Amino acid sequence: MPDVQHDRIRITGIAATGHHGVFDHERRDGQRFVADVVLHVDTRSAAAADRLDLTVDYGTVTSRVAAVLSGAPADLVETVAERIAAVVLDDDRVHAVDVVLHKPQAPIPVPFDDVTVEIHRDRARPPAVAAPAGGRHAGAAATEQDPQADVAEPSGVAGQTAVHDRLDEPPAEPVDVVLALGSNLGPSQDLLRRAVHELCEVDGLDVVAVSPLVRTAAVGGPEQPDYLNAVVLGRTTLAPRALLRACQGVEASLGRERLERWGPRTVDVDVVVHGTTLAVTDDLELPHPRAHERAFVLEPWAQVAPDAVLPGLGGGPVRLLAETAPDRGGIRWMALDWWRTPGEA
Structure with a gap:
């Protein structure tokens, strides 16, 4: 044959x-x-x-x-x-x-x-070695409703092996970071507001901008409600993995449970960019491998940083990437200063 x-x-x-x-x-x-x-x-x-x-x-x-x-x-x-x-x-x-x-x-x-x-x-004559950590099935930091990945559990979960590599090394000076927030379970706007305020309390992280709030349809996974999404820009002296754990801590404090893969969730706080770090490990991939095609990340990001550039392969000017993202037609703008506590100046 x-x-x-x-x-x-x-x-x-x-x-x-x-x-x-x-x-x-x-x-x-x-x-x-x-x-x-x-x-x-x-x-x-x-x-x-x-x-x-x-x-x-x-x-x-x-x-x-x-x-x-x-x-x-x-x-x-x-x-x-x-x-x-x-x-x-x-x-x-x-x-x-x-x-x-x-x-x-x-x-x-x-x-x-x-x-x-x-x-x-x-498939008939496979590689002589196994794929290194960080292959397709690794728990990379996933962006909100992304069907291709799910967020790894916080360190300390029973059975999880601690990883120590360059992602545990803090930067020599503060670096820019981009965090993607999402929620489609419970009082989503309030949960995201509380997430922003908790991020402001993280030692070693300075929140410098919060995007407008958008409503988007879930991308993949089971049938579920629309998401509310936003992007937070910051500066940090934390190592990439330390920032990931801080974000996971915010998720846990707001009741995040991983009961169904790609299912609805109270809140996601995902690391999209950490300075110029390029890495693939079991628990974190930077930049996020699908950020360049997710309008629910790119559109809010471009609103608060019109000249932003997504680093790494597949990256480029965020504004231009947003214009060609497959899910760009599902973006609906909700509010500007949504994250401020009522009565706050």
Whole structure:
């Protein structure tokens, strides 16, 4: 039987500094690695419906490949290539993947242009290693009603392993942060107001702006009420993971329970951006991998920061991203100073 010919999504030139290699100086100093990937997929359903959620988000794929390049050191580039293949194939919609991994600064004592390792992996001949932490099924910080991810439980939950990496390191100086708020259960406007006030009390976080309130339809998940959404801009000296835990603490204090995946909730407080941090881990992905396509984040953000730019791959000027977001037609503006306590100046 002839091989099935799939459509292909090709991403070239994904670059990051990694610490892979067998020599001490490679582990200590790091060097540039570049990856090219080809995803073998079936694009017909997505093309027919013109729906982003029916195809592979190449912005997310690119971020995760870059995270492998800059992630846990390996002695061999062959191992890194297998990790990349495993991350890509963690999405069931990808039938096969081609990986070309470049090590242009390899410690070779004669002139050369490049060193590459090229592999092809598919469901019949899977990668030799498992996907690193932060694959598609990891509990990345999810934006409100996003059907593609759910927020990880706060640290300290029974059975959860503590993670210690660069996301536990506070910035050398305050950085800008973007938090996305959402609620569709209970007195949503009051709950979101209380969330803003609790965020103002978090040590190491200065709230500098709060967006207008919007009403949006739930994106995916079970049938449920519309959401109220807003964005909070701030400055923080907290490490990314410390900020995540502070946000989860606000959620818990306002009765957030995770009873149904993608189900209705009293309140979400999600970390969308932490400075220029680019990372994929079990409990936090920065920037949020779907922020660039969520109007319920982009529209309020653009209202309070018209010149804002979403960092990372798939990012760009927030105002322009909002204009092309798939759910932009469902935004309804509700109120401006909704978060202030009645009678507050």
